[in-house]
Amino acid sequence: MVTYLGTPKIETERLILRRMELSDTQKVFDNWLSDERISENRVNSEHKTVSETTERVTKIVDGYVNKDFCWWAIERKVDGELIGEIDLYDFDNTTGNCEVSYSIGYEWWNQGYATEALRAVVEFGFRQMNIHKIAAAHNTDNPASGKVLVKAGMVQEGIIKHMIRNAKSQYKDCTIYGILQEDYSKTLISPSSTSSTDSEKHVCKT
Numbered sequence: 001m002v003t004y005l006g007t008p009k010i011e012t013e014r015l016i017l018r019r020m021e022l023s024d025t026q027k028v029f030d031n032w033l034s035d036e037r038i039s040e041n042r043v044n045s046e047h048k049t050v051s052e053t054t055e056r057v058t059k060i061v062d063g064y065v066n067k068d069f070c071w072w073a074i075e076r077k078v079d080g081e082l083i084g085e086i087d088l089y090d091f092d093n094t095t096g097n098c099e100v101s102y103s104i105g106y107e108w109w110n111q112g113y114a115t116e117a118l119r120a121v122v123e124f125g126f127r128q129m130n131i132h133k134i135a136a137a138h139n140t141d142n143p144a145s146g147k148v149l150v151k152a153g154m155v156q157e158g159i160i161k162h163m164i165r166n167a168k169s170q171y172k173d174c175t176i177y178g179i180l181q182e183d184y185s186k187t188l189i190s191p192s193s194t195s196s197t198d199s200e201k202h203v204c205k206t
């Protein structure tokens with residue numbers, strides 16, 4: 001049974017995962033939601049106006065009244081910059097399973113931030129919320145996301161053809177990953193660790 005705890009603050013070595021605030025809107029727009037390099041790998045298109053971002057951030061902020069709403073803004077400790085977001089969603093009370101998704105602003109790619117945030121959220125999900133399984137899917141043409149998932153201990157389960165249709169109406173094949181709580185307990189992945197694992201050979205894309 002999942003223990004819903006809302007969106008508490010989580011600290012890692014270099015990051016603070018915290019609730020999104022309305023005052024973050026401009027940064028969310030500037031740093032990732034207006035950027036086509038990010039939206040290419042998401043279902044929705046990039047935002048053209050800040051008002052689209054305001055609408056989305058407002059929905060997130062309103063969501064915090066619900067205990068089963070887990071949506072973190074990712075802030076760098078070194079300069080307080082808001083660099084991305086990560087959320088647990090689609091909780092299934094029958095299985096205790098859910099999914100995870102994340103985005104990091106282009107300026108901060110390839111510095112291990114997504115991996116660090118994901119490891120912290122996976123640890124929180126299993127140890128604090130008692131989630132049974134965390135799953136993720138990424139487009140097969142987005143190998144960086146596959147690397148992130150593997151570095152967080154997730155295992156490739158298969159590929160689903162034309163699983164999504166993006167904002168440009170392109171069908172995308174997706175690689176599915178998952179990790180069970182019982183397997184996580186055996187791997188002992190440290191949230192602050194940024195080193196690679198053997199399983200990185202399972203490369204995929206979101």
Ligand SMILES: CC(C)(COP(=O)(O)OP(=O)(O)OC[C@H]1O[C@@H](n2cnc3c(N)ncnc32)[C@H](O)[C@@H]1OP(=O)(O)O)[C@@H](O)C(=O)NCCC(=O)NCCS
Binds near residue numbers: 037038113114142203
């Ligand atoms: C996917 C994403 C979150 C990765 O964030 P990040 O902070 O750069 O990730 P990390 O630095 O933790 O890890 C990225 C890894 O991918 C690797 N990588 C980057 N580009 C790659 C490519 N084209 N092919 C293969 N590997 C690649 C990096 O080398 C790194 O691996 P390493 O640590 O072994 O060197 C970021 O690119 C992003 O936000 N993309 C757009 C949105 C998105 O795809 N979200 C995920 C949806 S499932």
